[in-house]
Amino acid sequence: MRSDEPDKPGEPDEVPGELPEYAERVLDVADLIPPGRVMAYGDVAEWLGEGGPRQVGRAMALYGGAVPWWRVVRSDGVLLAGHELRALAHYREEGTPLREASRAAEGHLPRLDMKRARWDGRPPETDTDTGDAAHI
Numbered sequence: 777m778r779s780d781e782p783d784k785p786g787e788p789d790e791v792p793g794e795l796p797e798y799a800e801r802v803l804d805v806a807d808l809i810p811p812g813r814v815m816a817y818g819d820v821a822e823w824l825g826e827g828g829p830r831q832v833g834r835a836m837a838l839y840g841g842a843v844p845w846w847r848v849v850r851s852d853g854v855l856l857a858g859h860e861l862r863a864l865a866h867y868r869e870e871g872t873p874l875r876e877a878s879r880a881a882e883g884h885l886p887r888l889d890m891k892r893a894r895w896d897g898r899p900p901e902t903d904t905d906t907g908d909a910a911h912i
Contacts, residue, residue: 798827799835802848806840809847811870813895814888816851823897853888860885 795803805820817829817836829851836848846863849856853875855863864885867874873892877884 795839796835798824798831799839801826802832802835803839803843806836806843806845806848808897809844809895811844812872812893814847814849814872814890814893815895815897816849816890818851819894819896820848849888851890853890853893855885855887 801824802820805815805823809815815823817832820832821827821829832848836845840848844866846856846859846866866872867888873889874886875889876886
């Protein structure tokens, strides 16, 4: 069981210092995503068969610091507000496909190329996608 971050007191069905079961499952999925690939919040919820993008986002926001948080993203490929530069450094280091921003884009930050970066949960050795089609 992970206990990287304490729970907020007063949350229902949670024992202080213990990671909620749903959050633990979300973090386990984040750990599975290979370097250079991403899953949208909704993809993670679909993979788990439970919750939705907001629940996954909340679990990542509260407990995701100990996993590769930059691999769980918005479905439109926009970088996580407030963490753009840290995430971008990880994406560049891992070779995650990006779409360069136009000069008119605020901050000139690229977006993730979701068609090429999205991972469907197949083990990396069986993941033979060439980047031409979306994974999910």
